[in-house]
Amino acid sequence: MNDHLPLQGKQVLVTRHKAQARSFGKKIEALGGRPILTSLISFRPAMSSKEASFFQADLEQTDWLVFTSVNGAKFFFSYLEGHGISFSAQHRTKVAAVGEKTARYIRDRHLAVDLVPDLYVAEQLAEALKEKVGQNDKVMVVKGNLGRNVIKDTLAPLGIDISESILYQTVPDSDGILKLRETAKFESFDFVTFTSSSTVHTFMDIMKEDSKKWLEHQTAFISIGPLTKQALDQYGIPSFMPNVYTIDGMLDKMCSISKKGE
Template identity: 70%
Template sequence: MKHELPLQGKKVLVTRNKSQAQSFGRRVEGLGGEAVLTSLITFRPALSSEQAPLFQAALDEADWLVFTSVNGAKFFFAYLEGHGMTLPAASKVKVAAVGEKTARYLRDRDLPVDLMPDVYVAEQLAEALKQKVSRDDKVAVLKGNLSRDVIQKTLSPLGIDISEWTLYETVPDQRGIHELKEAAARKSFDFVTFTSSSTVHTFMDILKAESKIWAEKGHTVFVSIGPLTKKALSEYGISSYMPSVYTIDGMLETMCRISRKGE
């Protein structure tokens, strides 16, 4: 039974945004675990309606559209639909996506993806673009307010025309923060999972002392989705496990492996 349900009896804290946490929680429960969902951050549109003509012009002129997150892709399509805007013809524009989830979201909406790095981080996406983008190309980067400017810093020195469009911003989820405080007072956790550095910082603002106690006692395992999230945790003196593939599937596999080994 343990191998069929490797998370049997394990309590897993999911700190992801509410709209994205449900599927993560169901996956945990499907593996036998108990998922406790606390949404610490939420997202809201950042691009004003007044910018629609400029944005449409940038899309029409773009040779590349670059999506740095699945949230960027979601807000991109929502903005287009909300403002009656159109996509450039697929034959004219090429599309780059930071990772498989973002690429899948785009393909599901009939937007072919021409480039995706093997490692799902901005640095790898920037390097991949560096090999493909021509000097005369115009590149539109679709991003959130906390996205780093790695792509601009990598491509701009090559003379490539980069325009960055902040489509959404990340803000604290006050209801989720309250739920986290209540959950931490009632429960102990076998795993605490983080899928972004912004969630780490919000979490630590609330439970920094408790997290250090959990880490020192060794009863709680912290799991980061990728290197930036892992680095954010390390800044608070918390070590974490990180999957070799920076996805939810990778995080689940990591937790299952740890549970099987009894670490």
């Protein structure tokens, strides 16, 4: 194996949303691999224009604004821009983000981030917020329709005023699903990657028991973090998970597996 191209000759199925999969695919190519991109889910706005004034009023009263994903941050800023809502870096609201990528996206839009947990999972963010949020603080969690209620379930019993704003919906990507069906007829994969539990469920609904046959052909399933791994476990699919729950962590894990199998 070429040490400089640890994924040389490896076929990697990327099931991530197409807007986010391109950079993942380029990194795979840079390591010598061949990415096959099949977007299984897509995202659409969930909050109507009629709710803009109420959203702005709630935002103005918020002491802590919490983002649990990059998608939540993207839809948040898009909604502000689309409805002329002002939210500057000088605003009194503090900001918490579940991971460094989400935090970086927010900072790039000139908004300071006050809290990022060491582990990029909602449970860690909820525990960190318990130490920071005041008893009289108002907390707003920005999320998608499939987002878990971990932060609310953790803070609400403490008497903290917490609300959830559903800014986007996760829906199946019909074009990507069709591509997966066709690709699976003719291709075999060395790695299948998942970056969310919703993608796992969509994938398994399409492939059903056929995916287990891939394990017999030494296909390695790679999950980005604990929740994604748990979703695969539900279907009896073992997977490898990186120590750092990021795309780069997944790449490192695939390179390590490839090196062991050389």
